[in-house]
Amino acid sequence: MKKNKKIKPTTLILYPTKRCNSRCPHCFWVSRSKSCFDTSDAMDMPFDKVKEIIDHYRKKGVKRIRIQSEGEILLYKHFKETVLYCRQRGFLKFGIPTNGILLDEYTDFILDNMNQLTVSIDGYDSKSYIEHRGGTEGTYKKILNNITDFVKKRKNNKCKIMINSVIHSGNFDKSVRFVELAESLGVDAIRFSNFHPIGKEETLKPVSIKDIKHLAKYFSRRKNLIKVKTIKLPPKKGPFFCSMLFSTAIVGSRYEMSPCCRIGTSEKWGKFSFDAKQNSHNSKSLCSLRDTFIKANKVADLDAVCRMCSRLKSK
Numbered sequence: 625m626k627k628n629k630k631i632k633p634t635t636l637i638l639y640p641t642k643r644c645n646s647r648c649p650h651c652f653w654v655s656r657s658k659s660c661f662d663t664s665d666a667m668d669m670p671f672d673k674v675k676e677i678i679d680h681y682r683k684k685g686v687k688r689i690r691i692q693s694e695g696e697i698l699l700y701k702h703f704k705e706t707v708l709y710c711r712q713r714g715f716l717k718f719g720i721p722t723n724g725i726l727l728d729e730y731t732d733f734i735l736d737n738m739n740q741l742t743v744s745i746d747g748y749d750s751k752s753y754i755e756h757r758g759g760t761e762g763t764y765k766k767i768l769n770n771i772t773d774f775v776k777k778r779k780n781n782k783c784k785i786m787i788n789s790v791i792h793s794g795n796f797d798k799s800v801r802f803v804e805l806a807e808s809l810g811v812d813a814i815r816f817s818n819f820h821p822i823g824k825e826e827t828l829k830p831v832s833i834k835d836i837k838h839l840a841k842y843f844s845r846r847k848n849l850i851k852v853k854t855i856k857l858p859p860k861k862g863p864f865f866c867s868m869l870f871s872t873a874i875v876g877s878r879y880e881m882s883p884c885c886r887i888g889t890s891e892k893w894g895k896f897s898f899d900a901k902q903n904s905h906n907s908k909s910l911c912s913l914r915d916t917f918i919k920a921n922k923v924a925d926l927d928a929v930c931r932m933c934s935r936l937k938s939k
Contacts (some may be wrong), residue, residue, distance in 0.1 A: 629706045629855070629912075629918065630903075630906045631870050631871065631905060631906060631914070632685070632852065633684070633873040633905055634688060634871045635688040635689070635690065635868075636678070636681045636686050636689045636870040636874075637689075637690045637692055637872055637885060638674065638677060638678070638690070638692070638874075639692055639693050639836050639874070639876045639877050639889065640668065640670065640674050640691070640693070640702070641668045641698060641700035642667040642694040642876075643668070643693070643699035643700070644693070644695025644723070645689055645695075645696055645723070645725055645726075646696065646723050646757055646758055646759060647758045648758060650877060667877065668701055668702070668877070669877045669879075671702040671706070673898075674706055676898060677875055678710060678713055678898060679713065680898075681873060682715075683906070684898070687717045688717070688718065689718050690718060690719075690720075691703075692721060692885070693877075694876060694888070694889065696725070696726070696859075697721070697722060698720075698722055698725075698730055699726070699893045701817065703730070704730075707737050707738070708737065711737060716938065718738065718739065719784075720738065720742070722742070722743055722744070723743070723744055723757070724743040724745065724767040724771060725759075725770075726746070726769050727743070727771070727774060728766075728769075728770045729774065731756060731773060731774050731777055732777070733768070734783065735774075735777060735778060735781050735783050738783055739783055740783065740785070740786065740787045741781065741783060741784070741785045741786070742772060742787075742815075743767070743771060743785065743786075743788070743811075743923060744752075744787075744788045744789070745757075745767065745788070746790045746791075747764065749801075750764040752795070752798070768809065771787075771809050772787070775809065775810040780841075784813070785811045786810050786812055786813040786814065786815055787802075787805075787806045787830065788808070788814075788815050788817060789802045789815070789817070790820075790830055791816050791818065791821055791855075792819035792828045792829060792830060792836070793819075793828070793832065794828065794829070796835050796839060799816065799839055799842075799843075802814060802816070803850075806850055807834065807848075807849040807850055812850060812851065814851075814852055815853040816839070816853065816855050817934065818855045819831070820886055820929065820932065831855060836854070836856075836857055839854050840857075856934045858931065858933070858936050859923070859936060859938030860923070860938075861938065861939065862921045862922065862925070862938060862939075863918070863920075863939045864920055864926065864938055864939070865937045866884070866917065866930070866933070866935050866936055866937070867935060867937075868883075868884045868885065869913075870912060870914065872884070873890075873904070873905035874889065875896045875904075876888075877899060878891075878895075879895045879896040880893065880895050880896075881893040881894045881895065881907060881910065883902055883914075884933075884935070886930075886933060892909055893910050893913075894909060894910060913927075
């Protein structure tokens with residue numbers, strides 16, 4: 625376990641855009657600001673700055689990179705150039721998460737240049753999709769067609785494709801329908817993520833410990849046609865460890881930092897410094913959060929966003 629609140633990151637998560645073509649009800653960006661997304665060029669990080677950030681962390685020995693978004697990564701106008709630059713700089717194994725709406729426009733490129741694709745589908749039919757991700761029945765059908773075409777084109781390609789689905793106390797009993805959908809699409813795996821509260825009054829509630837155990841037991845007995853990654857049980861007591869908090873640097877589209885992918889980028893956590901002498905990922909606020917995390921003895925001592933996180937582990 626890391627005892628030093630300062631870190632030397634091994635992974636970079638870069639959000640080069642804040643554009644999005646969805647308005648998912650459970651999205652923590654939307655919950656904080658209904659107008660946080662738009663489609664203007666102002667939401668994009670200049671490509672020269674993208675390259676500079678990648679170079680900065682590559683020189684620091686970072687070996688893994690994840691190109692994501694504070695919205696939808698396939699809307700970034702320099703997406704292809706960014707991926708190719710990552711490969712040029714020696715990042716050979718990486719993938720992206722996407723909502724799948726624009727997947728048909730990038731299928732061949734992704735198959736040629738990536739190792740993994742994750743598509744978020746929080747519905748097992750058009751009605752449940754619209755309830756949990758917005759959009760229309762046409763959007764849902766388009767995404768399923770995009771995944772089907774991706775799987776067909778893949779053939780012997782080594783690029784893995786996984787479905788990610790957020791479940792909560794109100795739909796966990798429909799989990800088998802999510803799996804059946806993923807199996808019918810021919811993907812490699814499905815991963816369930818627990819609904820993540822952000823500290824406000826919310827109608828949705830996380831899946832309980834009892835139900836998490838029930839799901840794990842059920843899918844361990846079911847003859848699954850694909851790999852099913854169920855929700856992990858959080859540890860009961862510390863000392864705690866989080867691989868992302870202690871190994872990852874996260875830089876947002878406005879150069880603002882973040883402790884993890886579940887917490888939005890903000891000046892509160894510092895801003896990326898283009899001065900090579902500065903370590904933005906070790907700002908005073910980030911180090912303070914890590915210090916608090918290290919000292920926690922029970923789950924209740926942790927920040928609310930950490931308590932049910934699948935990355936949370938105990939030593």
